[in-house]
Amino acid sequence: MSGEKPSSGALALRCANLHRHLGQGEGRVHVLKGVSFEARRGEVCAIVGPSGCGKSTLLYLLGLLDRPDDGQIEINGRLMSNTDDAARTAARGEHIGFVFQFHFLMLEFTALENVMMPMRKLGRLTPSEMKARAHSLLESVGLGAKTHRLGTQLSGGEQQRVAVARALANQPTILLADEPTGNLDVKNSALVFDLLTRLAKEQGQAVVLVTHNPEIAQRCDFTRPMRDGLFV
Amino acid sequence: MSPNLRIAYRFLTAKKRAMLMSLACTVLGVGLFIVTQATTSGFEKFFTKTILGINGAIRIEDKIQDTMRSIMAEGSTDSYFAQREGVKYIEGIDEPQLVADAVRSFPNVRGISAVVRGNVQITSSFKTEDAQVFGINLDDHIRVSDLAEQITNGKLSDYRDSPNGTLIGRVLADRLQIGVGDSISIAARGQSRRARVTAIFETGYRDADKTNVYMHLPEARSLLKKPAGATLLQISLIDPDRAPQDAARMEQVLRHGAKPWQEREKSWLEVFRALRISTGITVTVFTLIASLAMFNTLAMIVLEKTKDIAILRSMGYERRDITQIFLWQAAIVLAIGTALGALFGWSVTWLVEQVPLNLTGIFKSDHLIVVRDPNHYFAAIATAVVMVMVASLIPSRRAARLEPGDIVRGTAQ
Numbered sequence A: 001m002s003g004e005k006p007s008s009g010a011l012a013l014r015c016a017n018l019h020r021h022l023g024q025g026e027g028r029v030h031v032l033k034g035v036s037f038e039a040r041r042g043e044v045c046a047i048v049g050p051s052g053c054g055k056s057t058l059l060y061l062l063g064l065l066d067r068p069d070d071g072q073i074e075i076n077g078r079l080m081s082n083t084d085d086a087a088r089t090a091a092r093g094e095h096i097g098f099v100f101q102f103h104f105l106m107l108e109f110t111a112l113e114n115v116m117m118p119m120r121k122l123g124r125l126t127p128s129e130m131k132a133r134a135h136s137l138l139e140s141v142g143l144g145a146k147t148h149r150l151g152t153q154l155s156g157g158e159q160q161r162v163a164v165a166r167a168l169a170n171q172p173t174i175l176l177a178d179e180p181t182g183n184l185d186v187k188n189s190a191l192v193f194d195l196l197t198r199l200a201k202e203q204g205q206a207v208v209l210v211t212h213n214p215e216i217a218q219r220c221d222f223t224r225p226m227r228d229g230l231f232v
Numbered sequence B: 001m002s003p004n005l006r007i008a009y010r011f012l013t014a015k016k017r018a019m020l021m022s023l024a025c026t027v028l029g030v031g032l033f034i035v036t037q038a039t040t041s042g043f044e045k046f047f048t049k050t051i052l053g054i055n056g057a058i059r060i061e062d063k064i065q066d067t068m069r070s071i072m073a074e075g076s077t078d079s080y081f082a083q084r085e086g087v088k089y090i091e092g093i094d095e096p097q098l099v100a101d102a103v104r105s106f107p108n109v110r111g112i113s114a115v116v117r118g119n120v121q122i123t124s125s126f127k128t129e130d131a132q133v134f135g136i137n138l139d140d141h142i143r144v145s146d147l148a149e150q151i152t153n154g155k156l157s158d159y160r161d162s163p164n165g166t167l168i169g170r171v172l173a174d175r176l177q178i179g180v181g182d183s184i185s186i187a188a189r190g191q192s193r194r195a196r197v198t199a200i201f202e203t204g205y206r207d208a209d210k211t212n213v214y215m216h217l218p219e220a221r222s223l224l225k226k227p228a229g230a231t232l233l234q235i236s237l238i239d240p241d242r243a244p245q246d247a248a249r250m251e252q253v254l255r256h257g258a259k260p261w262q263e264r265e266k267s268w269l270e271v272f273r274a275l276r277i278s279t280g281i282t283v284t285v286f287t288l289i290a291s292l293a294m295f296n297t298l299a300m301i302v303l304e305k306t307k308d309i310a311i312l313r314s315m316g317y318e319r320r321d322i323t324q325i326f327l328w329q330a331a332i333v334l335a336i337g338t339a340l341g342a343l344f345g346w347s348v349t350w351l352v353e354q355v356p357l358n359l360t361g362i363f364k365s366d367h368l369i370v371v372r373d374p375n376h377y378f379a380a381i382a383t384a385v386v387m388v389m390v391a392s393l394i395p396s397r398r399a400a401r402l403e404p405g406d407i408v409r410g411t412a413q
Helices: A055-062 A085-095 A111-122 A127-140 A156-167 A186-203 A214-218 B003-014 B016-055 B068-076 B080-085 B096-104 B138-144 B156-161 B170-176 B206-211 B217-224 B240-254 B266-304 B306-314 B319-354 B374-401 B404-409
Strands: A011-022 A029-040 A044-048 A070-075 A096-099 A174-178 A206-210 A222-227 B058-066 B087-091 B109-123 B128-136 B151-154 B165-169 B183-188 B191-201 B212-216 B232-237 B256-260 B356-359 B365-367
Touching: A011 A055, A011 A206, A029 A055, A029 A206, A044 A055, A044 A186, A044 A214, A055 A174, A055 A206, A055 B404, A085 A096, A085 A111, A085 B306, A096 A156, A111 A127, A111 A156, A111 B003, A127 A156, A156 A186, A174 A186, A186 A206, B003 B016, B003 B319, B016 B266, B016 B319, B016 B374, B058 B240, B096 B109, B096 B232, B096 B240, B109 B138, B109 B170, B109 B217, B128 B138, B128 B170, B128 B206, B128 B217, B138 B156, B138 B232, B151 B156, B156 B165, B156 B191, B165 B170, B165 B183, B165 B206, B170 B191, B170 B206, B183 B217, B191 B217, B206 B212, B212 B217, B232 B240, B240 B256, B266 B306, B266 B319, B266 B374, B306 B319, B306 B404, B319 B374
Parallel strands: A044 A206, A044 A222, A096 A174, A174 A206, B128 B212, B165 B191
Antiparallel strands: A011 A029, A011 A070, B058 B087, B058 B232, B058 B256, B109 B128, B109 B183, B109 B232, B151 B191, B165 B212, B183 B191, B356 B365
16 A cells, blocks of 8 residues: 555546346346446545435446446456456455445444454555554544444444544545445534545545435535436 | 454354354264263273283184195285185194294294193082183293283282192182182093192183183193193284284294184174274264354354445455355364363263273273273364364355345345
């Protein structure tokens, strides 16, 4: 991991003509119908739209958590849509950070351990460096005093802030957030969004977030509305 | 600690009750395997020791005379069984000293005793019993048997100093109602002579204690009218387990029938082997239960941790990391379970050894006999490791196959 700030404005993520069906047999639905999209470093993009329009499905495809039925996905210029599981997993660990709606902390672990977990897998830092970085990230999300609390001992807002810190742990170039404030009150929503955008801008990351919250969407650099599996 | 091991440990300790159940089953499986093998092997070893202590490792009894068939067969094959088929066995050894000298050249031989054996009738003041007399040279025979340790009444030195002294088995002495110092009459081949009981022995093998009488070789020769030769040569070996190979070689070289103890006692040894296998199968069921418990625990953890699996996969943890995390959980249970199981097995084996039990028959003992053999511990641990790891593979692989996208979307099957 380099300490240098990545060049702002460079293309981090690109997808073209993405198709995805979900379900089987008669229940099979064409969720994404040829979606194309780009995200650049230092920009925050909101994908908005009604439930079931394909926002989250697109996000999982962009994050290489799922495979498209057709179309291309490039991460930092490298075509990833046709690669094997190992390459996709490696790309997730190195280039992509996720924040989910239900924060998905590992509750048996402390806040510090949760943040250190991606770093431990990537193995670029020494244990003491990992610890220092995790402390620093938790400080920056306002949880410096609660680093040793288990996930179960944190409030919903605090858990989501730990999730943000964890997503930034490996200094990914892309940060994907699936309704990161959807489960939080207004105050915590604003706090988490500010954190996400501030830290991402500071580190020159491309942020793509899916949201239903119009206030959050308005505060992004640009918004892409979706309907019936297509950007409108 | 590796990240995968750290995660495995936390996952496991979060499911304490299920983990303790798997652990308990593993401890029981390993422990009971060790205990049953210790007891069955204990009796087998004790039986072997008793038999070797009475009859030695090899007995050379008969002279081999070639027939026309064996002479013809010898040209085509050198094998032990092929030669045995076409030969004639002539009872006894004509030149025991020559044969004994030749036997001494075998490196595994520890001692040789020439024995003259015959059926006799022994009469005490109360009754008469059939018996078998063994004419021995005491010093030679002590080297090929445990006779010195088997004396329960009287002294071996008294026997050595008394030309008409006899050593009589415990059961026979009880039947004749005689004790050390009593006089008996030994009759064979139409003549009888007086002898004195100088000591009573007990081998623990009832058949031997019921019939065997030892007397000095010259006295036995005179009584049985065998002035030369010997009925058999009893041989003890440094490594009794090599008796079959040594006996086969002796038979080839010496042209005398040589029987190893494994062949003499084949039927009993087969019984012990069958017993060991059947108890082994029974206790393997416990290990099977342990593996099922582990399977159940891991399957539960996989179900409960699907979201955690998705998080780990989203962070860059590979499928093999997920497999490892679940196999580590099995390995942790196995490591603790087998260590505690071995300790449990050792402790129960010790307790079993203390149980008073009066055993007579093919051997005599006042307690349960056990053997502490490291191989039993290795076998128990290896069985548990194989079964538990195999059972753990299924949920581990299932966890690794989960698609993170499906999980976060909530459609994982």
